[in-house]
Amino acid sequence: MSYSISKTRHTPFSARLGQFLRDYYIYLVLILVVVLLSVANLDRFDLFERGNFLNPKNIVNILRVSAPILTLAGAFTLLMVSGHIDLSVGSAMSLAAVVYASLAINGVPFLMAFGLTVVVGVLLGAINGLLVVKLKITPVIATLITLSLYKGVALLMVQDGVSAIKSGGGLKMPGWFNDYGRSGVLLNLPMAFWVAVLVTIALIVVQNKTLLGKHAAAVGGNPTAARLSGVSSNKIVILLYVVVGVSAALAGIARSSFMSLGDPLSGDGMELTAILVVLLGGTAFSGGEGRVLRSFIGALIIMALTVGMLTLVPAYYQTLVVGTVLLIAAASNHLVSRKGSK
Amino acid sequence: MSVQLKAKMAKGLKMSDEAFITLLVVSAAVFIFLFASLLVPNFFQFQNVVNLVTNNWAVISLGVGVTFLLVSGNFDLSVGGIVALSGVLAVWFAQAPGGANALASGFGMPTWMAMLFALFGALAIGGLNALFVVRFKIPSIIVTLGTMLVARGIAQVITHGSQRNTNLPDNFGFLGNIYLFGTSIKLPVVLMLVLVCVAVVIEKRTIFGRLTFWIGANPVAARLSGIKNARHQTHLYLFSAAIAGMVGILLASEFKSGFSSRGMLMEFDALVIALLGGVAIAGGFGSVVGMFFGALILATVTSAATGLVLSPDWQYILKAIAVFLAIVAQTWALTLKNR
Amino acid sequence: ADEKRIAFFVSDLSNVFHQAQAAEAQRYGKEEYGAEVVIFDGQADSAVMTQNVDQVVAGGFDGATLHIWDAEAAAPGVREALEEGVAMTSFFSPLGDTGIPVARSDEATVSFAMGAEMATAWKTAHPDVPIVMVQLGWPNHTEVNSGRTKPFVEGVLSVAPDAENLGALDASGGQEAAKQIVVDLLTQRPEVNLIYSEASNLTVGTMAGLSQLGRGKFENGEPLTEIVASVDFDSVEFDQVYDPNSSLKVSMGLPPIETARGRVDLVMDVINGKVDMTSDPAQEFFYKAYTISFWTMPEETAEAWLTSQFGG
Amino acid sequence: MTQQQSSALSVEGLTKDYPGVRAVDNVSFTIKQGAIHCLVGENGAGKSTLVKMLTGVLQPTSGSITVAGRRHCPRNPQEARDGGIATLFQELHVVDELTVKENLTLGMEASRFGFLVNSKTDEVAIETLATIEPSIDPEARVASLSVAQKQILEISRAASSGASVIIMDEPTAALSEREVERLFAVIRRLRDANVTVVYISHKLDEIFELGDDVTVFRDGKHIVTKPLDEVDGRQQLIELMIGRTVFQQYEPRDIADAEPILQVEHLKTSLLKDVSFHVNKGEVVGFYGLVGAGKTEIARAIYGADKFSGSVRFNGKEIGPTPHDAIAAGIALVPEERRTQGLFTNLTIRENVPVMNLEKISTTGMLSPSRERQAAEHFVAQLGIATSSIEKHTEKLSGGNQQKVVLAKCLFAEADLLLLDEPTRGVDVGAKTEIYDVIKALANEGKSICVFSTELEEILGICDRIILLYEGMLEEELLNGEDVDIAHILNVVTGGAEHKGQ
């Protein structure tokens, strides 16, 4: 004899499966990629032998060279969640690498060089943020401008006729320079990798537990609503660009330490890689949605693929494979999530 | 009554935002050209203006497709990849079989057939874009980023990461090297100008053009108003891919080679010139003419930098400054107008 | 297993010379030594090259012949590999102070010779027109700078000390970029008359740009408006260099087959103990680069060279 | 109203100019503390503009605002709220990607060193929400809510903000009677807590039921501010608003022998449960039910906008599965949400009008600018769209005028069957009458019209036949006339009939 009709419907199995796939698809892709790469050479090698994907040395190698993109993925995700983009990350990274290398080669001690480079990252990020927020330039254009600008400045800092800042002409890179990106400190992995992990953990906390994280999603999801609710989107956006700038600087430090030089082109194309891994991680380009951790996993997938394939097939298959993986991952992710929600 | 009517007319004739922005981009292009003329010796000459257009026929052509898609609220980042793919395919299909090595032997098709089939290859990528964007409703930026990689990836596999340029029929180089009217202007440049004119008419004067704006302005409302969004977007993707395919084939013909890294980053250039030309990244606003002059702005900077033999660092910095000024002037003027 | 795995590095597979080199290395390694040769493409990117060095150890290779732009970057990876007993050799330039054997290519001599020949030819034909030269390529690339740009300029100056050098322009964008640069540059600076186009794919663009401006021509072997030099002599360039009506007249012949074989031989020699893993200073083995020239190399010689180096 | 009322808010000589329009013209009045102050006026009278100035979204051209005795000139909503003013805007402003709870506290979060911490505000907000609509799960993602539920979410947010002045711009536009009642309870409770509520609505009954004082706007000018007790009924208020009287009453029409044009049988969707009905030629059929009863679902299914099972036949033939097919067959829809579903807001009126009938403005694919312009001018005149030019971007029109543009779009389709989903949402009384006249005229021309509405008054005013819905089921069909029993209708749409039937 009740007026109310129960509104709770039984969740069907397919919907729950959809939900599961939506939440965990990125991990499944990672597992799939790792399994495929591991068995690819089995006719020639044992599972963990030198020459196979699962060989610990190989894993260390991959994680080591991945440090820059792993450092960047999280910050880039947060920025994209807020509905913004930074195409200048590659150039910012290059510029940071050059600055860091110049400082190091001129005898500035590690911590100071590190700190100063991070400050440069703050500056580069803030410039982007101000262009977008104060001058109201569309993020794509604003950061394309700084892409060009930062790259130009990075090139300018290296003397004419040489490709990078490196030992020579009486100057010598200090020993610690290379160690940061290369010598194992824990589990045989270098500082640069662990910094990437720390940055990611910090950003996961930021995303889930702080005002910045929540407001980023609000600004990206519905900017007008956010503004009218009194969220100071300008501050949020500038802050996020700064976070990306700092991450780019850290990535630049990692890259230049790994290579022992300050290469003004070393970050070239990083913006594409960043977009690639972040999208692969399921972040919405239009903003509002995205998870730091998933982008981290996305970065692992791309790096495992590109590096892991090197010894399996000629390098000229790389682009095709990466493109195909992106398409398939995006398609399955979106198909699954739509099934789950409707 | 007649007074009222006149007032109404005057208001109706008030320049729209779009015309205003376009005019602004044009003025910016002219201004930058004149400014460069002050700095660079021999810059102020007719041949140099011609060069600006002839040097950029490829990216402007791509810009047409990209502009329409942007106006409809979609990205197309695949065009650069398609340029590489179609060129490589055309060459591969036309190369005589049984060459000295893998990269010297192809299918031995007659040139016209090789080019036609290469165009189909380009359309296939366009179709793939449409399938994923329209059918599976995956954001266009992801899709076209993916297909860009796939298209270039296929080109790289076919050329082993390099190029194919041997064992080609003589007439393969014909199309890309026809000089017209006894001048230094080649066929592709004229084709580009025709394309731009046709695109302007389509954009301003046809239902097809208007549909593009409606879909870009509000896809939900467009669908509910009886517009077949899916079909139209498919057309746009095929249209853009066909242009990119043509560009790739013409470039392959001009240089008699299929190069897997040709058109690298051209998708970004096409995007930049469109945005510089006032096209709104959110869709529903923009014009082909604006895009054209956006391209000329960039071209002027590049050309001046070359004339001054600037090192790459200064080239990048100069480009940044020019784009910055052009964009700031645009936003500033638009707010002034609408205050 | 008895089959050896060799990592064969090239700096940029999209370049014809490296492409031909890679193909030959794979064929030759298999035929001569029964070895599997895996190509590592540096993609013209220092970071990629560096990361590839680490794959030598991880990928289970027995030996490697590297082509690295930044020695410093690769050195730690090389040392790691040496510790694992992998035979490491380097191509083009010595790898820092690692002491591994190096197979060198002598580009500088050829660039100098080309510059001198061009200047001479121009002075002979147009004694009153001052020489103005320009280079298209990678202005800030150490290797290109030392092997091509600088010696070329010195070669020109050795003949014509008063020649003006506009400098090097960045044409790394490829054919279209080179074409665009040539069109823009020569419209604004028509006085340019010696052009060094520092890679074969750029030359294609350079010549296209020249022809668009109505230049790029010789008259019966006499220069009219300019003379062009190239690198990576191939069959397309062969036709132009020996065409008395084209302004492309010299090219640096890098012998892919000879080089590939030499590089593979050197690694195998190290693996087989015929050459020491390391020494101080590093052992150097020179590979010749050739000056292919309309003026100084007969057409038949060039044709024979082409056949022997590119296999028909 | 026994307490001594001081001024909560007052404006002095407030003016706002848009290019070509003076939206608010030298307005001065005072709002008393702890009162429910109603703001009424025709579409485009300047109400929303006033609100936007009070809340820092817009800066006045001239004039001043005083809140609680202090000069108030907020530059953004945050500053307005710091000054004690919270607002519920006319358009929906929620973040789909966040949860209900996160939306409730958006911009008001308590935090320590940037870290989010739980606070009293959260609890109050969730409590308020539960009071108005208990069925909304605070953990649900907002994307999964209906329009009405989102509206309720926004109301809860404003009501729990702790501000001393809360402004509500048409909060009930999307709400059903039941929810309106609950909302009123909340508003009265706020008043008891000495909070001032500024209430804007076109539903005059609500004004009389709820309000203490009323301010009337006309053409951007302040007409009068006085206690509602002193207003002599509806008619006088309407007169104040538009300077004339309007009267809406159903007049029975003779359509007995008309043949059916639309036949819907066994229509089923995830919400609709086996709905069958028909619509005759020249008939106006009203669909009435609470929020979520299925009105919009029916309209969209007929129109081919959503998937369904069952059969929909128009003129004896099945219609294709897309809106395109429906339009081709002679059906047009005015969708429920004008901004997201109806308008191209960054295009002009001229560019909006012709979209549903491309043949009429083109020959073989080429646009005819003159025919397009004529069409736009015709509808601006016919529907009295208040605008300076047909080249105005629809974004810059007031809510009601936007609705008229959507209607114009639909009329331009020259369809035989019009599906009007909430056709007068946000439209003022004067304009409403005009729209009703248009509907009646169309019906008299032989067109058929389905009106889907949450406003009973509207249904009773113009519909020949009324279909009552409850939770996706067609409960009852009745003919309109003098003898309809409103109590019965309300009983049916709130589930009473089902109870009775068992």
Ligand SMILES: Nc1ncnc2c1ncn2[C@@H]1O[C@H](COP(=O)(O)OP(=O)(O)OP(=O)(O)O)[C@@H](O)[C@H]1O
């Ligand atoms: N952004 C804008 N630019 C130009 N004019 C505008 C803009 N917004 C509103 N207007 C104009 O200002 C006037 C007042 O609009 P407002 O939205 O305040 O009306 P309203 O009283 O809220 O009407 P409704 O009841 O229809 O919502 C209208 O003439 C409208 O066309």
Ligand SMILES: Nc1ncnc2c1ncn2[C@@H]1O[C@H](COP(=O)(O)OP(=O)(O)OP(=O)(O)O)[C@@H](O)[C@H]1O
């Ligand atoms: N309780 C609910 N929870 C979530 N979504 C709902 C609920 N009720 C309705 N909806 C959705 O909201 C939309 C409104 O459509 P529906 O036909 O149910 O409402 P209606 O009767 O037109 O009422 P109104 O338009 O006034 O909201 C539909 O898409 C429906 O699926």
Ligand SMILES: [Mg+2]
């Ligand atoms: Mg309003």
Ligand SMILES: [Mg+2]
């Ligand atoms: Mg509804």
